[in-house]
Amino acid sequence: MVTAITEGIKVSVESTYQQEFSSPHQHHFVFTYKVTIENYSPATIQVLRRRWEIYDAGETLKIIEGDGVVGQQPVLEPGATHQYVSGCNLRSGMGKMKGKYEVEKLMDGKIIEVGIPEFQLIADVFDN
Incomplete structure (x- = not known):
């Protein structure tokens, strides 16, 4: 799991290779990732x-x-957490993702960019 904190907003990501939905011989590798957004700001x-x-x-x-995120624009009160799972496909068994959220502070309408930490996508195709 990787974590980043921007202005009191903590984003954690954990990725998983989905072997049962992948076809390595056809260059199709499926990954899911679970994102947890925690609002530690006031x-x-x-x-x-x-x-x-x-x-x-x-x-x-x-x-x-x-x-x-996944069809929602969640509102998080101070101390609240939002979690979701999504996925992506790669043509190779290795890659990485990173990103950012555009977040509005509802009190004053200020828009901030919250970093999503870089995480690895690695197919564990040799585990069997």
């Missing part, structure tokens, strides 16, 4: 947008941007 916040940079060892950089 302000109520809302996650408005996300931006992911996905690096595949066998390809170029892929940028994914959009509103919220």
Whole structure:
């Protein structure tokens, strides 16, 4: 698990290779990642947008941007936590991801960028 803290907002990510959904011989590797957002700041916040940079060892950089996280724009009071699971596919068995959230402090409307720490995507295809 990797963690980053920006202005009192902690983002932790844990990735898992999904062997049962992958086809290494067809260059199809599936990963899931669990993200935990914890609000340790004194302000109520809302996650408005996300931006992911996905690096595949066998390809170029892929940028994914959009509103919220998995169809939601969660509001977190001070001390609250939001957790979700998502996934990505790679053509190689190795890569990495990192990104940022656009977060609004609802008290004053200030927009901040919250870092999503870089994490590795490594297929453990030799475990069997």
